Amino acid sequence: MSTHSNHFKGIGKITYEGTKSSNPLAFRWYDENKIVAGKTMKEHLRFACAYWHSFCGNGGDPFGEPTHIFGWNDIPDAVDRAKAKMDVAFEFMAKLSLPFYCFHDVDVVDFTDDVADNEKRLQALTAYALQHQKESGIQLLWGTANLFSHRRYMNGAATNPDFQALAHGAAQVKAAMDATIALGGQNYVFWGGREGYMSLLNTNMKREQEHLARFLQVARDYARGQGFKGKFFIEPKPCEPTKHQYDYDCATVIGFLRAHDLLNDFSLNIEVNHATLAGHTFQHELQVAADAGLLGSIDANRGDYQNGWDTDQFPNNINELAEAMLIILEAGGFGGGGINFDAKIRRNSTDPEDLFHAHIGGMDTFARALLVADAILQDGEYTKIRSDRYASYDHGDGKAFEEGKLTLADLRNIAAGKGEPAVKSGRQEYLENLVNRFI
Template sequence: MPVITGDKEFFKGIGQIKYEGPQTDNPLAYRWYDAGKTVAGKTMKEHLRFAVAYWHSFCGNGADPFGEPTHLYGWNEKGDAVARAKDKMDAAFEFITKLDLPFYCFHDVDVVDYTNDVADNEKRLQTLTEYARQKQAASKVQLLWGTANLFSNRRYMNGAATNPDFHVLAHAGAQVKAALDATIALGGQNYVFWGGREGYMSLLNTNMKREQEHLARFLHTAKDYARKQGFKGVFFIEPKPCEPTKHQYDYDSATVISFLRQYDLLEDFKLNIEVNHATLAGHTFTHELQVAVDAGMLGSMDANRGDYQNGWDTDQFPNNINELVEAMLIILEGGGFQGGGINFDAKIRRNSTDPEDLFHAHIGGIDTFARSLLVADTILRQSEYKKIRADRYASFDSGKGAAYEKGGLSLEDLREYAVANGEPKVVSGRQEYLENLINRYI
């Protein structure tokens, strides 16, 4: 992939990041991510489908509720909105091509600053869409998915598609239309809906049934428009239980799948699962993955992690190989992503103030996933992992157990079997052995 820069180089002194192998001491090289290496029938690049998140990496400034910005980078310094947006896009494509990654993702307001003028926002986004089209053509970087930010503007304080005011809902529709148009124009492979404020703060002033019906109608309306425009990609819903809203309607994987089934949206929608959102829902990431895989609904993922001491969405870069090996086991056995990939929805810390820190963060996350993929594949090929799980359910593979699975036994039949066969044996689940097995292969 060629490195693409604009009129000026934002990451001076950093060349293209290359694979140098596990023995390298170069912090600006991949130790495990060998994009062309074949693993389980596909290359690493095809398995992992890495994407850079436009918002955290190029819009985040390190500010928090207690302090001013600390990430003072050159692409946000001066000029009108369009000029600054082009600088930011120059920096983004320089960064992505230096990392040699295939994809990026964005919200509409990440690409260019919006005002409250719908027509002006559309014009701004169209201008930057054409600029992005040129960048994509020159670099071969593709858009994994686009989306609209329907949560930051104060008009969305009570939700967007679930807002009690139809006027606000109409603004959300206009914004989604423009974001869909941009995604389609750029050949985006998917489109994401994240209900940042689609929920409630208090049931005292909320008609929950009506709001969820409005959300379903909104998703159908957006989907129908995109299909009419020729969009062939997958639509994703990204579950999150709370924060900023007390309760959000896309609480977790199971809740979203139930919602999609109830409102006849399963055919067009899959799930984009985020690690830190799983934590906030009181689940493990592997739980959320397994629920999605079992339903045939794993579309994509946002890669990050939370802080065990902080109960909010800290969006830190992933670095726990043990947890990611367990995740990659599920993803590999589930057949991989349906349309999506691994998007680094993660941000460098407030006190990581050098542009180079962006590279260290992404390289670390990329290598952790790549190594986890290798370990998971080895476990599936060489260890007892699959046999142990298969043996645990062997009683359902033949005889009365198989008949039960096929619906051939009544409750009376179950009683007769229990009486005839006495007390069951106590059989170990071998949990500690399996945990040790993962560590052994790491």
């Protein structure tokens, strides 16, 4: 079978045409070779396509049948069907000049309940993907295993009370890691879609979390033994599908990794919509990860203000992303990862062009946000206002406190001796206007 596809007829290579362009199939802001803060946009942003949403999502929902009809679904043989889908995927990614992609094992090829057969299928598609990668230059940002869709994982995988279910999860992870390594994947992700509980009445939470830690340890040890040099990412999410997931948010995950001696190998893959579901802003989660030195990668999307679930819409909020890029730039960029568009076109977006419009919009918005963030940092006022706010800790008693030289009694005497502190504005509105000024 040929590795070439012509699914997106009439759509050529998407190129940068600048902000004056009205061409909907062109970039207005994303110029991959433009140098920003010492690196090209392509190097900063490291865009990736989410294989599952773009080529597996069919538009179906709990209230209606699929609206995105894929021709390859009529091919009876699973491997041939998967190869046809992959041909279309690489055609799409090549036309967008996306440097990376990401996948779950079952996105690449349909699985059965036979472990050995699943491994054989995934190996066949791994060889096919490697051929595509060599022809296109597109690389694998990260791979992962879907340990949440099959009914055997209704109570979790690594945290399942049934050891046999855990073993099946381990088999999938081994095969997905083998594929990731064979494809030169730069990272490997764990998303605990059902690693949590619905009711504490039937849950031994301590034991389940210990099992999760052991599972991660043996998976890490296997990959390292196979020569994998990349990072392992944990992707936090607070709930949905479980009531309470053990990887609730960045702070929770960092505490878990620290408690189980996993910090040296694991970082965080942060999703926008997961942050908001946890009651945080995306910027908050980025800052928590950056402060811990664990900002690895992001899944880019957005939620809906009126819907309380993970709607996975394409990002288009320039203010939110400009503030996010400020944190990412100040942190020195991603720790091995990039920007994966974990987003899907809407149910009623049924034209082939819609997938291009979605990615072009997301890529342009991030590119513009990068330019805005760099301009703000180059201007210097933003960083000066923040540093001035903490200037009292740069000298005298404040510095002594940070250095651990003051006792509680010392602090009491300083308070009594110097009296009530002056009221100083946080200047929030001014800073918000400053960001808008650069936009």
